[in-house]
Amino acid sequence: MFAPGRKAARVRSWPERVLPTPPGRGWRSRPWQDHALFVVLVAPNLILLGLFVYRPLVDNIRLSFTDWNISATSLNWVGFDNYTEWFGRDDSWQIVGNTVIFTVAAVLGSMVLGLALALLLDRKLFGRNVVRSAIFAPYVISGAAIGVGFQFIFDPGFGLVPDLLHRLGIHSPDFAQNPHWALFMITVTYIWKNLGYSFVIYLAALQGVRADLMEAAEIDGASRWTTFTRVLLPQLRPTTYFLSITVLLNSLQVFDLINVMTRGGPIGTGTTTMIYQVYRESWVNQRAGYGAAVATIMFLVLLIVTLVQVRIMDRGDEK
Numbered sequence: 001m002f003a004p005g006r007k008a009a010r011v012r013s014w015p016e017r018v019l020p021t022p023p024g025r026g027w028r029s030r031p032w033q034d035h036a037l038f039v040v041l042v043a044p045n046l047i048l049l050g051l052f053v054y055r056p057l058v059d060n061i062r063l064s065f066t067d068w069n070i071s072a073t074s075l076n077w078v079g080f081d082n083y084t085e086w087f088g089r090d091d092s093w094q095i096v097g098n099t100v101i102f103t104v105a106a107v108l109g110s111m112v113l114g115l116a117l118a119l120l121l122d123r124k125l126f127g128r129n130v131v132r133s134a135i136f137a138p139y140v141i142s143g144a145a146i147g148v149g150f151q152f153i154f155d156p157g158f159g160l161v162p163d164l165l166h167r168l169g170i171h172s173p174d175f176a177q178n179p180h181w182a183l184f185m186i187t188v189t190y191i192w193k194n195l196g197y198s199f200v201i202y203l204a205a206l207q208g209v210r211a212d213l214m215e216a217a218e219i220d221g222a223s224r225w226t227t228f229t230r231v232l233l234p235q236l237r238p239t240t241y242f243l244s245i246t247v248l249l250n251s252l253q254v255f256d257l258i259n260v261m262t263r264g265g266p267i268g269t270g271t272t273t274m275i276y277q278v279y280r281e282s283w284v285n286q287r288a289g290y291g292a293a294v295a296t297i298m299f300l301v302l303l304i305v306t307l308v309q310v311r312i313m314d315r316g317d318e319k
Contacts, residue, residue, distance in 0.1 A: 057299070064293040069286040082293035091269050099252065099273040102187055106251040109191040111243055114198025115236075122206045132203070136196035143193060147260030150189040151176075179270025182262050186271055189257055194250065198243055205239040241313040245306060252302065255279060274298045
């Protein structure tokens, strides 16, 4: 009831009430602030990428069309002569073969062994933290130091590996003089050094595996192999795709182990990969233009392989 002569106060309905402005609504009304914040945050990274990644890449492509060497003060344009020479040389295809064999073995070996160790050390075992640290430690050690150490391990006179093979009654090959065994020696050394990287990434991914799915598979009576292939691996697919790209890129850039252990030999180009060929042609043979052409070819191959891997990853996420 209202007092006589007074007007009743008008009560606003819900749609007429003044609601507070949601957070962030003011930014939308002033888009220039969004652009300013974007420029402030992204510009430093773009500048660094432009100076130290894209500019050297463009300069390398430009030098690949010249015959310039490190000590020359001028350069001559030769067009596609460097590329024609590389595709016409016999050792180029041996170097490509070395690169493919080493890369495939390094990627598969690192990822398979890394996943196996991650599955083993994901359990509650005594001293597992010490073992985890021991597996990851070689990854942070200098590649040159590890290369020197493994030269003694594979030494035919007093090395650990030849001694173990001799005790088993197996004739030990000369790892440093046989081109095939020399490539095997470098591959084993690389896998041992970089195994900790794949191991740590897989170990972190296993912490996010859904336990309810694993328990459901166990209740349904699925075997361990079925649980591993049908339940666990699909959950690790994003991690596997990530590792396949990063380990591939890292393995294609291996230089220190090759330079310390074999210097690209024995017998010519027995263990020479494409990245080591870039170094040898540019700095040893003083043919920076030809080395730049090899680097450009390698860049194009890496670009295509990476794009294919990303495309496969996107298709896997769509399913």
